Amino acid sequence: MRVCFFVRLLPCLLPLAGAMAQVNPTPPAALGPLTVEKIMRDPAQWLGTAPANIAWSEDGRQIYFNWNPEKARRDSLYVTTPAGRAPRKVSVAAQRALPAATGEYDQRYTRKVYEKNGDIFLLDLKTSRIRRVTNTAERETDPAFALRGTLISYTRAGNLYTWDPATGETTQRTDFRRGNRPAGTQPTDPAEKFLRAQQLALFQVIRQKDQDASARAKAQKAVARLSPKAIYLGQRTVESIQLSPDGRFVTYRLAQDPATEKTAIVPNFVTASGFTEDISTRTKVGAPQKAYEMGLYDIGRDTTYALGYQDLKGLDEQPAYRKEYQLKAKAPAPADSAKVAKAKDKPASALRRVVPYGPFWSDDGRRAFLVIRSADNKDRWIVSLDPATRKIALLDRQHDDAWINGPGIGYDEGNVGWLPDSRRVWFQSEETGYSHLYTLDVTTGQKKALTSGKFEIQKARLSRDKKTWYITANATHPGEQQFYRLPLEGGQLVQITTLPGASEVTLSPDEKTLAVRYSRANRPWELYVMPNRPGAQARQLTHSTTPEFESYAWREPEIITIKARDGADVYARLYRPATAEAQGPAVVFVHGAGYLQNAHKWWSQYFREYMFHNLLVEKGYTVLDIDYRGSSGYGRDVRTGIYRAMGGKDLLDHVDGAKLLVDKYGVSPQRIGIYGGSYGGFITLMAMFTQPEVFRAGAALRSVTDWAHYNHGYTDNILNEPYLDSVAYVRSSPIYYAEGLKGALLMCHGMVDVNVHFQDIVRLSQRLIELHKENWELAVYPVEDHGFVEPSSWTDEYKRILKLFETNLKPAEAARTGGTQ
Structure with a gap:
């Protein structure tokens, strides 16, 4: 991924003079005053490209990263040293000889096995000798150490193989076959x-x-x-194949695709062939999903088994929202959607489906556990597994009436493992409302919280000697990410990094040095290095911004809190003109993704929007950028604040933000606009349709207009399935509220958007036509996907947005002179 930016570096952060003279040989060009045309140019050509994908060499003598100081079409691999040698590009020949940055280590960290270009390799970390394990036309994946490190395992064409480093012998461990068992063989039915x-x-x-x-x-x-x-699979596929540490069992997961799966098609009109070409994309929420089960192959008995989950605590519990339908409670809905809201919903099945992950084996190979998620994502169970008896026993259950997620938890197995005593497992949980680190003794059931407080553990890992935790958390402020260490048994978090903003740390192999990708709000990501001790000084290794960027004084937004109507503290970025106009205009920006954080102290991934906000401030606007309900970084209650009501608390946070602009910052209540893309576009539509007295103009970009037409993985967690919870979809979808439009609305959408389909905005346009609305316009971008790429598209889109605000939020004379820049 390419991240581009610009900034003025402070004198205390000196670049490497020799490298910088080569990268920036020309005098700086003055950037200001800002215009849309300037800030929406190809960022690689004038902003700079951040270092990314940081990785240490296995001996800790070099640091590799992707970079693009030459303004090429794509990033290249660069290398530097912790001592600060000028970064240099790695040749293609040298790249071929490098081991992969990712892979699996043995327990003593003396060897590493990895995949590269579809083959498996074994690296001896003491001698740096690389042995090639496979050399085939087929792709081998999932390399690991097996039989307590004596063998290398990998998968090829859906089967498990092992390779013996001592003898060079390769052994096929499974024989999974597509299709049904041939006639004439012994039946099992x-x-x-x-x-x-x-x-x-x-x-x-x-x-x-x-x-x-x-x-x-x-x-x-x-x-x-x-x-x-x-083992005949029928129409199923096999995945996650593992050999037990004693070699007696093979565990695997079977996935059954749904019998029918209708996929949405996106037409591509502008093609090289001159013909319209169809792009097959995804299903819509509520479509049948894969069914999973875990199998065990007992090699000694030459027998296969399916693992059962019937005794899982809570597996037969129905989601809490179903009580609303069982009691025939009625939720408020627009009059024109009454038929949808009153539709008869299907009853949920008695036993919920689950997805198993693992097993995860202890270091001594004697114990294993699984992580099991309910398909509706409202439960996560951690269970012990005895493959000999095929029995599971509950260790921990995390339940959420909304949905399970959060840092270190996610939508799969999450961040889990064994402590070195092979008796306790560790994991992250939102049990207290914030994601924290826990251990649990599988022999006694005793659970212990290693961290606590109103902050999130965003990343956690054990040191190589398994005596220390290394943790990234926002303990100092929700808008900061710092690096910490913690004793194995818990205790006081020791803060290592201290610079305000965000520090993304990659530890050296000996764990004595940190490679740090660091940024702050008006200072983009650069690569630093520092000793692994509190109070150590960080030394900058890269300088990526151009003189043109550095010629402008980019604003550092204020981080403020908004007291929401329900008493919650909502964080936001505030940009204010140096001399604000009394009863002046304001714009509220809505970040995308829903579960994302943008009111923080580091460089925003919305760098174009950040530049646009600087432009708006130049023109006299106050700009507010809110981490509304549903945003990440603030714990479970904020994360799930939008459950079954998208466009509820998240929208009201923006309404409360607009009120704060009026009450505290002197903004005119008649001159407030709103804009955003994706989820931000959705909120903009809900604001324009349901809060027309608050927002006079809005720009909705690549917007979801009807959640019943979005994907399953995201939407099902928040709104459940549409045929089971139709009220939630009616309550949350802008298309049902379009009649409320009063202000000026601009809608922009890429025609080859495979995420939020162009069909979404077409359906809403037809709705607006039928409602006889006239104060709206639609700008289409024929070659753009969800995230725009072409500078011409970005420029056109933001010129339209600026014109919308200048025309509707400013007096007529100001709009005529400043609305098209």
């Missing part, structure tokens, strides 16, 4: 067993042929090498 027994009892010729076939198979088995059992 009871009905088929009965029919076979009946045939053998009735017909002499069948009995004789069966005896001959059995004799041949027995003779062949006696002279043939031992082969794994053939």
Whole structure:
């Protein structure tokens, strides 16, 4: 991913003079005053490109990263040293010889196994010798150490193999086969067993042929090498294949695709062929999803089993929202959507479906646990697993009436593992309302919180000697990310990094040095290095911004809190003119993604919007950028504040923000606009349709207009499935509220958007036409996906946004002179 930016570096952060003279040889060009044309140019050509994908060499002598100081079409791999040697580009030949940055280490960190270009390699970390494990046309993946480090395991074409470093022997450990079991083999189904027994009892010729076939198979088995059992998958696929540490069991997960799966099509009109070409994208929320089960192959018994979950605590519990329908409670809905809200919803099934992850084995190979998620994402269970008895036992259950997520938890197994005593597991949980680190003794059931407080553990990992935790958290302020260490058994967090903003840390192999990607609000990401101790000084290794960027004094926004009507503190960025006009105009920006943080102290991923806000301030606007309900960084209650009501508290946070602008910052209540993209576009539409007295103009970019047409993975967690919770979809979808439009509305959408489909905005446009609304316009971008790429598209879009605000939020004369820049 390319991250581009600009900034004025402070004198105390001196660049490497030799490298910078080569990168920035020309005198700086004056950037200000800002215009849309200036700030929406190709960022790689005039802003600079941040270092990314930081990785240490295995010996800790070099630091590799992706960078683009030459303003090329794409980033290249660069290398520097902790001592501060000028970064240099790594040649293609040298890149081929490098081991992959990712891979698996053995328990003592003496060897590393990794995949590169579809083959498997083994690296001896003491000698730096690389051995090639495979060299095939097929792709091998998922390398790991097996049988307590004596073998290397990997998968090829859906089967598990092992390689012995001592002998060089390769062994196939599984024989998964697509399709059904061939006729004539021993049946496992009871009905088929009965029919076979009946045939053998009735017909002499069948009995004789069966005896001959059995004799041949027995003779062949006696002279043939031992082969794994053939396991027929039918139409299922196999994944997550693992060999147990003692080599007795293979565990695997089977995935069954739904029988019917209708996929939305996005037409691409501007193509090289001259013909319209269809892009197959995704299903819509509520479409049938994959079904999963975990299988066990007992190698000694040559038998397969399916793991059962029927005894999981709470598996038969129905979601809390279903009580609303069982009691026939009625939620408020627009009059024109009454039929949808009153639709008869299907009952939920008795036992919820689950998705298993793992197993995760202890260092001594004696114990294992699984993470099991309910398909509706309202429960996460951690259970012990005994593969010999196929029994699971509950260790921990996290339940949320909304949905399970949060830092270190996510939508899969999350951040989990074993402590070195092979008796306690560790994991992250939002049990207290904030994601924190826990341990649990699998023998006693004792659970212990290692961290606590009203902040989030965003990343956590054990040191290589397994005596220390290394943690990234926002303990000092919700808008900061700092790096900490913590004793294995818990205690006081020791802060290592201290610079205000965000520090993304990559530890050196000996864990004595930190490579830090650091930024603050008006200072983009650069690469630093520092010793791994509190109070140590960070030294800058890269300088990526251009003189043109550095010629402008980019504003550092104020971080303020808004007291919402329900008493919650909502964080926001505030940009104010040096001399604010009494009863002046204001613009409220709405970040995208919903679960994302932007009112923070580091460089925003919305760098174009940040520049645009500087431009707006130059023109006399006050700008407010809110981390509304649903945003990340603030714990579970903020994260789930939009459950079953998108466009509820999240929108009211913006209304309360607009009130603060009027009450405290002297903004005219008649001169407030709003804009945003994706989720921000959705909120903009809800604001223009349901709060027309608050927002006079709005620009909705690549907006979701009807959540029933968005994807399953995101929407199902927040609004449940549309045929089970139709009220939530009606309550949350702008298309049902379009009649309320009064102010000026601009809508912009890419025509080849495979995330929020162009169909969304077309449907809303038809709705506005039928409602006889006239104060709206739609700008379409034929070659753009969800995230715009072409500078011409960015320029056109933001010139339209600026014109919208200048025309509707300023007096007529100001609009005529400043609305098209």
